[in-house]
Amino acid sequence: MPTLATTVDGLKLPNPFIIGSGPPGTNLNVITKAFKEGWGAVIAKTVSLDSSKVVNVTPRYAKLLANSGEVIGWENIELISDRPFHLWIEEFKKCKDQFPDGVLIASIMEEYRKDGWIEIVERCQDAGVDAFELNFSCPHGLPERKMGAAMGQDPDVLKEVCGWVKSAAKKPVWAKMTPNVTHIEDPSRAALLGGATGLSAINTIRSVTGVNLDTLRPEPTVEGYTTPGGYSCKAVKPIALRMVMEIAQMIRKEFPGRSLSGLGGIESGNDAAQFILLGSDTVQVCTGVMKFGYECVKPMCEELLNFMAKHKFETLADFKGKSLDYFTTHADLVKRQTERKAAQKAASTKKVVTSDGEWHGDEFVKQSDELSRG
Ligand SMILES: Cc1cc2nc3c(=O)[nH]c(=O)nc-3n(C[C@H](O)[C@H](O)[C@H](O)COP(=O)(O)O)c2cc1C
Secondary structure: OOOOOEEEOOEEEOOOEEEOOOHHHOOHHHHHHHHHHOOOEEEOOOEOOOHHHOOOOOOOEEEEEOOOOOEEEEEEOOOOOOOOHHHHHHHHHHHHHHOOOOOEEEEEOOOOOHHHHHHHHHHHHHOOOOEEEEEOOOOOOHHHHOOOHHHHOOHHHHHHHHHHHHHHOOOOEEEEOOOOOOOOHHHHHHHHHOOOOEEEEOOOEEEOOOEOOOOOOEOOOEOOEOOOEEEEOHHHHHHHHHHHHHHHHHHHHHOOOOEEEEEOOOOOHHHHHHHHHOOOOEEEEOHHHHHHOHHHHHHHHHHHHHHHHHHOOOOHHHOOOHHHHHOOOHHHHHHHHHHHHHHHHHHHHOOOOOOHHHOOHHHHHHHHHHOOOO
């Protein structure tokens, strides 16, 4: 019987499905729901020390629909949590009292100030959280304050800030990477060099969902205007998989043993299997929960278990990173194809006569020879 239970960076998870930072972990009420429904861990909505600087607008989401009406893309211009930090500390404590075995991960973000990062780590740690995720990746709003993706796009800053956090953290630290870069390995490497225990990828992709052809205003429209937002949901999965693959290759080569949490468009157990095959230890779901509700973790676990049973995998470790070996260069693809075609041709010219209709005047002696012994 396969098992989904896994231990990552010392954290014991009943299954690899983690609530990704965002609305599904935005207060104790919804975090409680997540643990009750059986999620493997919860990453709370990103918190900062001074929430008074965080002012959200409405509407702040815009959806991209397929012709069938299904939501396949989701843009948000939501900021990090607008709830006071002292409230969060109380809720972290209450959550750990209620679910002592539940893995609660605090997502944190601060300005480029060592004292701020150390204070937020120490206060969350004292409240009992099990790990940290550093949000270096929100692509909208926060970069205007040199936070989020503005930090995640600068490897030197990333390395330094990871070092600050590690100097204070007694718990595992995951750095959450932005996809809004050309080579995700560069900032990922910097975060690991700075001491991050592991990485999470990806946050949302900077986007403009569309323009309303009646009003000529881009969406989501706030008082007639908009600002580019972060794109998530099913449509981003191919990009997320590519980036997870690139990070996993780098971890395998340069930082063996560091962890990777994959996310971006995961909605099913089969989606999760693909992220694990490309090197993820755990998987996160954010928009999927907003589409389907917290209950979706059950069919996801079931589908992942069925995949494992089909391939006779007993544990997640049995197939983590297994598909990484099948990536190569284009030149190597050409070489492999040329070799295969040549081998096929050689085999076909060697084909022996199996019925009288196959005898050929020009090949007669050769065909006779191939049918002979010795
Ligand atoms: C409405 C919304 C709010 C989000 N807020 C946060 C946040 O506060 N912190 C964070 O690290 N990521 C945040 N994210 C990003 C998600 O955690 C995730 O990285 C991204 O959406 C891709 O995964 P998904 O397709 O499963 O949503 C948010 C995403 C959405 C849709």
